[in-house]
Amino acid sequence: MAHETLITQTEGATLLIRLNRPEALNALNATLMRELVEVLQAADADSAVRVIVLTGSEKAFAAGADIKEMAAKGFADVFFDNLFGAEAQAIAAIRKPIIAAVSGYCLGGGCELAMLADFILASETAKFGQPEINLGIVAGMGGTQRLSRRVGKSKSMDMHLTGRFMDAAEAERAGLVSRVFPAEALIAETLKIAETIAAKSMVTAMIVKESVARAEETSLAEGLLFERRMFHAAFATADQKEGMNAFMEKRRPKFQDR
Ligand code: DAK
DSSP states (O other), rough: OOOOSSEEETTEEEEEEEEOOOGGOOOOOOHOOOOOOOOHHHHOTTTTTEEEEEEEOOEEOOOBBBBBHHOOHHHHHHHHHTTTHHHHHHHHTTOOEEEEEESSSSETTHHHHHHSSSEEETTTEEEEEEEGGGTTTTOOHHHHHHHHHOOHHHHHHHHHHHHHHEHHHHHHHTTTTTEEEEEEEEHHHHHHHHHHHHHHHHHHHHHHHHHHHHHHSSSSHHHHHHHHHHHHHHTTTTTHHHHHHHHTTTTTOOOOOO
């Protein structure tokens, strides 16, 4: 299906989604958010897709929510529309692994969107920031919560209060980003990582996603209990038997996603 603001491409079992509003540095407008949710939900329901990669252009992953679309709105407009609230919840509810591959600007809602993915890979040119304070607003799609959990209170406060940008090296040191690659290698390396994940048992990968995501949602005690119960539940799968038998028989596992 053709989209106005996205380009999608299938690479084996990976769906690559590219944000595509070059005229606005991929700023997130209502159309883009709607199309993104549609594509993600379709991918979640499509058994041929095992991993999703979300990326932008070399210049920008996304420079934030679309300021031109928001500028004239008042409190009642954004409150009644619940601006991007439903979309953010829908993205957070996607059950398959999502990798954000970030080059260039990754600001405001763009940074929040990247944090809605399961992990972030960055190119050396990536710049992360929550500069909403410069516009007289604050982050609204999870920035104050998720950035604080990822990089700690001190750096999160620094980013939100000064509006400064953080480069890829600092983002990796701080734990926002898992790995950094040269810009020209980012997509190829990301697709290799996606392929590695796609070769795992899908059921186990989805259990991992739910369990790790829990770390941000709950207290440590609740999270540990949830993780332990999911660990126990994994022993109900055929893939656990296959994975452990393959290890003991010194062969590669053949997972059935069951
Ligand atoms: N919105 C709309 N257009 C944007 C844009 C944005 N966020 N960012 C860039 N553009 C447009 C520029 O206006 C320009 O368009 P023309 O003037 O050519 O028509 C074009 O993209 C190229 O940008 P520049 O000419 O500015 O390019 P530079 O390389 O000089 O500068 C820049 C790049 C990224 C430093 C600069 O564009 C910039 O500062 N952009 C704004 C960054 C920003 O403030 N982002 C945060 C936006 S607020 C919520 C959910 C989400 C949010 C809030 C609530 N709820 C669920 C409640 C999120 C809020 C935000 O993200």
